[in-house]
Amino acid sequence: MMFSACGDTPSSDASSTPSQSQSNTDSSAGSEASGSAVVSYPLEGNPELSIAWETNTGILSYMTDWSYSDFFKWWQEDTGVKLTMSFPSDYSLLFATGDYPDMVFYNWSGYAGGPVKAISDGVIVELDEYLPENAPDYYNFISQDEDLSRSLKDSNGKYYTFGYIRNDVDEVTTQGVWTKADWLKQLGLETPQTLDEFTDMCYRMKDELGVEKVISLPSAYLQNYFGAHSIASAFGIPTTNWYQIDGKVHYGYTEEAYREILQYLHKLYVDGIIDRDFQTVDTTIMFSNFLSGISGVMYGWGTRMQSMLDEMKGQEFDVAAIRNLTKNTGETPMYNGRDQKVNTYGVSVTTACKDVATACKFLNYCYTEEGNILANFGREGVSFDYVDGAPVLNQEAIAENSLGFYAMSASQGAYIRQTEIALASISYPQIIDAYTIWNEGDTEDYRIPSGAGMLPEEIDEASALESEISTYISECFVKFVNGDMDINTQWEEYLSTLQSMNVERFIELKQHALDNYNAR
Amino acid sequence: MTTKFQTAASESGLGKSNSLLARLGRDIRKNYGAYLLILPAILYYTIFCYKPMYGIIIAFKDFSPGKGIFGSPWVGLKHFEAFFSSYYFWRLLKNTLSISLTSIVFGFPAPIIFALLLNEIRNMKFKRVVQTVTYMPHFISLVVICSLIKLFTAEDGIITSLLSVVGFEPVTMLSKSRYFVPLYVISGIWQEVGWGSIIYLSALTAIDPGLYEAATIDGATRWQQTLHVTLPGITSTIIIMLILRMGSVMSVGYEKIILLYNEGIFETADVISTFVYRKGLQQFQWSYSTAVGLFNSVINFAIVFAVNQISRRVSEVSLW
Structure with missing residues (x-):
């Protein structure tokens, strides 16, 4: 097993931890622009920390405990920290007990009242005073970009987390509506661009192909995704939820356009296009309806598209992504499902942590050059190899969606996700197309950033x-x-x-x- | 017996302490077997019912986990006021009462009637088959039961299809608020009628067969025997069961409702316990949901108390 931290550094045996001098060079190289503090890995004194992490359900079908994954082993190896992991099934219980691990990975806007409330409730601590000294790589990276640092602060203007930062969000959008390409072909239709074309497609699927329930989505999907932004542009509003125009906040649910959207959806319901059972449809039913040809319209994420294509391999089944619909041809949708560069996911340090500085040093690792490679790609020779000086995931990591064994990048985490990761493990061109098609939209003009928490x-x-x-x-x-x-x-x-x-x-x-x- | 007791009493008279604790200690030594039997029950109530009770005070505080239960500031009746003035208060109260009362009115007599019917069956083989079949749904997980209900009552489900033959409109029943309560109650009866009849069946076996013989000799028909021998024979069981049942008027099980309801039928399906679940566990409003839960418990207690009083006056059977 060969291992190397960077493309041009000499390889060393993986059984030995990376030499200190080597990581020193790397982290100082990563932060040469600003800041004098340097954290060298592995950390001294064999510190022990505990962390609560979100369960990765995909991984759990392979192993009973995600903490056995190679990634978490390597992370501990490289930082010299002994990690105790837990995977809470219910975060609200975790927070209510007051018995916290040292660090918690969570979507902090999910905490009622947001991160600022989590701080005032005494769950997590402010990180401002710790970051410059103990997490220089992270701190330097986020403070170089005003937008980035702003969105990583709570509504008091304090840093509260080691955030999940995605560099690729401008290039790909990983969620949206899709339909069956094979049916479109049968009907002789192009992929719909406007609402009228979409409506026409739905009715023809029902009338000509005898599709029972063309749109079989759970009511939450119908309200929060499909109704909220997939069709909203055609009615003249970006989304039925919150949006802003030139700094003024709007609530789509109170606007006339929303009434028209409801009228449209009601008509589809009456005509049997929308599943009459939509109130009791859950995601499992939604998937099975789409796979078995009972429905013809899906809303979801690219990963789901991939698993559908895997499942239907060899059968007559193909997917085609539909961008958010507009009124007229040639218009750009006002909104789409594009992710924000920073959302409110991240690892925060709790009030139970006795040594916040060490926790910060530990978390800083994934933002160093070395750690970034680990978080995104895993280990060289095991999950990736260098091709022309750039890390490329190998078959081992891509197969069976096993990336989660080797890297944090299989899901959210506290690191900077590299652009190529979003596309790296995709084996179908349809999905790559979908990411581009869904990406159409002027979302940034209207979005209220998730960092804008209540005062x-x-x-x-x-x-x-x-x-x-x-x-x-x-x-x-x-x-x-x-x-x-x-x-x-x-x-x-x-x-x-x-x-x-x-x-x-x-x-x-x-x-x-x-x-x-x-x-x- | 008497002599033994007297010995104990005279012994204790000789300078030994006669305080409650001392007497209890002696009693425990003497009847340790009985105390051992009751020990698990005492532990259960102490650990799971009495100990958590101190947590109720967060209903009068603004609980924040970092400050702990005692450190959080007092806010008086703020959360109660917020709940009473909530847009949903009357609807929650109405739904809780209507689901619960309907369950009692139809669900409570069902196992009694069922037990009486079973009692009349003379073919033992048939009786055992019926019993086994009706007990079975009780052992099926609620999640499975609810999936079955959803499946059968969908627009093209088996129950909807059967009913549409007799003129019922074929709709997804769980999407119409007017069908929720009947669905909830009927499926509840189906699941629990067999299991619930066990206690009445055992009460029936305790009735002296001589009474039936005497009734037969007096020329009573089967129906008259049921009315005048069987029913009076199990009345006390029925009343105790009724009082116990009344104690949970306000505590409609949230699990089944959460598995069945959806936003479209909140109008009849959303009850206090599901509201508490959403507030407390999904929105982290611990103090508020505790206040709502406490309100619920207080009403429950008041109802048990009232029913017990009434029962004591009317039938001289009561819990205390």
Whole structure:
């Protein structure tokens, strides 16, 4: 087993840990632009740390415990830290007990009130004072880019996490709508670009091919993805959820365009295009309906597309991605499912950690040049090889989606994801096409960054408003679509109920959050 | 017996402490077997019912995990006020009561009637088959039961198809709020009727056969025997079961509802316990959901208390 940290450094036996001088050179090379602090690996004194990590369900079908994966072994080897891992099944219980590991990997916007509340609740600590000294590589990388550093701060303007940073988001979008290419061919249709073409496709699938339930998506998908942005551009709004125009916050659910979207969806429901059972459809049913030809429209991620193509190998089954629909041909969709360069995923250090500095040093590793290779590609000779000086995943890592054994890059993590990783393990050209097709959209003009959390003093008010309002909206979405509520006569009632729930104040609070973000 | 007791009493009279603890200690030494038997139950209630109770105080606090239960600031009745003024308060209360009362009205007599019917079966083989078949659903996991319900009541499901023969509109039943309560109650009866009848069947075996003989000699028909011998024979069991059942009027099991409901039918399906689940476990509003849960428990307690009082006056059977 051969191992080397960088393309041009000499290989050494993998059984020995990388020599200290070697990693020294690498990390200082990575941060030569600014900052004087250098952390050398492995760390001295055999520190021990504990970490809670999100379960990687894909990996769990291969091994009982993800911590056995080579990646986590190598990560410990390289940093000299002994890691105790846990995989909580329920984070809200983990947070409520007050019994935390030293570090927690989590999507921090999932914490009610956001990261700033997690800090004031005494779950995690602010990292500002630790980063420059103990995590120079991370700190230098994020502080060189104003947008990056802004989105990694909480609404108090403090760093709270080692974030998941993706360099490739401008180039690929990994989620969207797709349909069956073989059916399109049968019908003699091009992939739809406009809403009319899409509608036409759905009706022809039903009428000419006898497809039972053309759109069989769970109501959450119908509301939050398909209805929210896949068709919204055709009705003149970027999304039915939050968006902003020139810094002014809009809530699509209160706008006239949303009413038209509901009318459209209701018509599809009445005509039997949308599954009559959509309220009880779950993702398992959605997948099996699509695979068995009961439905013809899917919403999902490229990884799912890949597993479908794997499963249907050798059969007459092909997929074609559909971009977000517009009203007219040639228009660019206003919005799409593109990820943000930084979301709120990351590893944060908890209040239970006795040695925050060491935890930061440990987490910093994946942002060093060496660590970045490890996080993205794994080990040379095992999961990747250098081809013309650039790391390329080998068959071992690509096969059976086993990348998760070797690298963090099989899913979210705390590292900088390299562009090629998104495409590296894809073995079907359809998916690469899909990533380009889905990528059409002016999302950045309208998106409210996920880093724009509610102001600390307004969190309680906002979460009380949110839980009431969002429940009501999802309820009414379902009822408007299935006709339990009449869109023509009850739309006003819907709006006035939202008024009585103080939706205006809610929008105002969101505006404060965005203003605060922009001013950071 | 008497002499033994007197000895014990006279012994204790001789300078020995007669405090409660001392007497308890002596009793434990004497009847350690019985105490050993009750020990698991005591431990269960202490660990799982009494110890967690101190956590209730977070209903009156703004709990944040970092500060702990005692460190979090007091906020008085803030969370209760928020719940009572919530848009959903009346709907939750109404749904909880309607699902629960319907379950009791239809679900409570079902196993009694079933037990009476079984009792009349003379062919033992047939009786055993019926019993086994009706017990079975009780042992099926709730998740599976709910998947079955969803499958059978879908637009093209077997139950919907059968009903549409007699003029029922073929819709996904779980997408219409008006069908939720019947579905919930009927599937509940189907799952539990066999199991629930066991206790009544055992009560039936305790009835003196001589009573039936006497009734037959007096010329009572089977129906009259049921009315005047069988039913009075199991009345006390029925009443105890009813009081126990009334204690859970407000605690509708959230598991089954969560597995069955969807946003479209929240109007009839969303109950207090599912609301607490969403608030507490999904939105991290621990204090608020504790307050709602406490409200629920208080009402439950009040109902048990009331039913017990009524029962004591009317039938002289009561829990305490």
